Amino acid sequence: MRIKVLGCSGGVGPGLRTTSLLVNDAMLIDAGTGVCDLSLAQMRKIGDVFITHSHLDHVAGLAFMADNLFDLIERPVRIHATAVTLQTLRDHLFNWKLWPDFSELPDKSNPLITWHVVKPGVPDRVNGHTLTAFDVLHTVPGVGYALEGKEGAFAFSGDTYATDDLWTALNALTRLDSLMIDVAFTNEDDELARVSRHFTPQLLGQELRKLRHKPKLYLTHHKPGCEEDIARETRKALKGWRYKHLRRGDVISL
Ligand SMILES: [Zn+2]
Ligand SMILES: [Zn+2]
Numbered sequence: 001m002r003i004k005v006l007g008c009s010g011g012v013g014p015g016l017r018t019t020s021l022l023v024n025d026a027m028l029i030d031a032g033t034g035v036c037d038l039s040l041a042q043m044r045k046i047g048d049v050f051i052t053h054s055h056l057d058h059v060a061g062l063a064f065m066a067d068n069l070f071d072l073i074e075r076p077v078r079i080h081a082t083a084v085t086l087q088t089l090r091d092h093l094f095n096w097k098l099w100p101d102f103s104e105l106p107d108k109s110n111p112l113i114t115w116h117v118v119k120p121g122v123p124d125r126v127n128g129h130t131l132t133a134f135d136v137l138h139t140v141p142g143v144g145y146a147l148e149g150k151e152g153a154f155a156f157s158g159d160t161y162a163t164d165d166l167w168t169a170l171n172a173l174t175r176l177d178s179l180m181i182d183v184a185f186t187n188e189d190d191e192l193a194r195v196s197r198h199f200t201p202q203l204l205g206q207e208l209r210k211l212r213h214k215p216k217l218y219l220t221h222h223k224p225g226c227e228e229d230i231a232r233e234t235r236k237a238l239k240g241w242r243y244k245h246l247r248r249g250d251v252i253s254l
Contacts, residue, residue: 001129001149001154001254003147003154004021004023004249004250005034005247005250006035007033008034008180008221008246008248009221009224009248013224018034018060018061019058020061021156022042022046023129025042026045027046028046029052030059031049032058032059033057035061035062036061040069046077047075047077049079050080050081050133051080052144053081053138053158054081058158058159059093063093070106073112077113078114079113080116080117081115081118082143090103118133120132121133129147129149132145132146134165135169136158136163138159138160144156144157145158146176152178153173153176155179156180157180161197161198162206167207167211171210178215179211180219183198183200183201184196184221184223186200189223201230201234201237208238208241217238217243218244218246222245227245
């Protein structure tokens with residue numbers, strides 16, 4: 001399993017892109033601005049897109065990818081998300097006002113994208129792997145995804161604050177080799193983290209005591225400009241853990 005990080009920042013700027021993971025060149029988990037660096041040939045290989053939640057930093061690239069692929073693909077790209085997230089995307093993004101509804105283009109019987117409901121706790125089989133959504137706690141309904149194959153297991157929290165749902169789902173996995181998890185704000189911004197439903201290093205360190213596995217941690221979604229402070233605070237908060245501050249272009253291999 002090869003997971004390429006197309007974007008993992010909490011914002012944009014030179015060298016910074018928002019959340020998107022390319023799995024085995026065929027599937028995306030989230031479709032933030034990182035998608036916009038893919039070539040047309042790379043976009044054409046993507047058959048499935050799994051979305052964690054409706055925020056723009058996780059779906060902006062989907063709008064542009066759909067537009068790029070118009071008239072170029074023979075079969076639709078399958079967009080997977082929870083029912084509530086799909087409804088938000090349809091009502092507020094692909095609504096003919098902000099962007100065309102590509103599930104009706106070029107025509108309804110031959111659309112560019114199709115919608116598929118993800119149910120937390122119910123596994124999907126995708127390209128030889130098992131993908132299971134689990135509930136997290138964010139300002140809008142959100143999920144994370146666990147991706148399991150014979151090579152190992154990877155999980156991505158999506159955007160989340162402290163919640164037992166996250167740890168219960170992860171502890172239920174038979175193994176967990178790699179965990180990509182949100183650390184958006186510094187400890188000093190703990191109130192902002194609480195209201196915007198993201199982790200700080202200190203809070204993540206505390207919460208990780210609930211995890212029975214010892215995965216390698218991949219830390220993501222750092223607010224631009226806060227990377228160095230988050231790194232300094234993480235050294236203290238995650239003592240004893242193997243971890244990496246993710247960067248665009250990194251590859252997580254299992
Ligand atoms: Zn979010
Ligand atoms: Zn986000």
